[in-house]
Amino acid sequence: MTPSSKPTSNPSVWPGDPHNHAALRRWRRFVIWLLLILGASTMILPFLWMVSSSLKDQLSVFMYPPQWLPDPPHFENYIDVFVVKPFHLYVRNTLYIVLMNEIAILWAASFCAYGFSRLEFWGRRFWFSVVIGTMMLPSVILIVPTFVLFSRLGWIDTYLPFIVPAFFGGGAFNIFLLTQFFRTLPQELADAARIDGCGELSIYARIILPLAKPALATVAVFTFLNAWNDFIGPLLYLSTNEKYTVAMGLALFRGALLQTRWDLLMAAAVIMTVPVLILFFFAQRYFIEGVVMTGLKE
Secondary structure (H helix, E strand, C coil): CCHHHCCCCCHHHCCCCHHHHHHHHHHHHHHHHHHHHHHHHHHHHHHHHHHHHHCCCCCCCCCCCCCCCCCCCCCCHHHHHHHHCCHHHHHHHHHHHHHHHHHHHHHHHHHHHHHHHHCCCCCHHHHHHHHHHHHHCCHHHHHHHHHHHHHHHCCCCCCHHHHHHHHCCCCHHHHHHHHHHHCCCCHHHHHHHHHCCCCHHHHHHHHHHHHCHHHHHHHHHHHHHHHHHCCHHHHHHCCCHHHCCHHHHHHHHHHCCCCCCHHHHHHHHHHHHHHHHHHHHHHHHHHHHHHHHCCCCC
């Protein structure tokens, strides 16, 4: 053995020592976790401040230095939210729109995605490209023509502009997401069902949809967020106070009193945020799986 090839007297510095690799992996894991914790703390800090402010009185919200723990906590702020404005009506109206959007978009988008991913028909690639191309259109350029259309139909100050269009396709992004996921499912399952005498609708309902729960959950979460946080739509089409959604109610909260009650405004914002957190908490496993698996071809 030549002198240059002799190992050093200290085995811990030998390049092939597994202890060095284990220590390096531990340090990498530590750095990754540290960065994740710092990032999560930065993201959650505004939410914690909002919750803290919702339990303070009006004068303590802007106290300096900031008081993170309200002393005493004013839980009555959450009751006053429903007294100042009919916030329970806003929540009910928004839940109705969300429910109808979930039904319409999950059905329409999955139905169109099944056709694009599983059926052979003339111009399939062309029409799928057209659907994807609509995603490049800014939504603001459609505001005027859609408002004129809905006003001619007499749908102003109703919930029809938020519900009826969802039954026609379900949105280009949702169709694309489900189409890519359906393509990852084994074709042999559908072929075996056809041999057993199943039609395309039976294959779609009994085989494809049960296997596509992660992708459907992802679309459901996106649909909920879009409908729950929508502000432009209600601002354009709703004019009756009792028909407003939570986004409109939250925006009007600032002008509800002569002086803005920031404590009540923060309480209303917490009420608006909690359903989103609950939904993601229960659907996060399917949501993450749907995002990760979409586009992976077996």
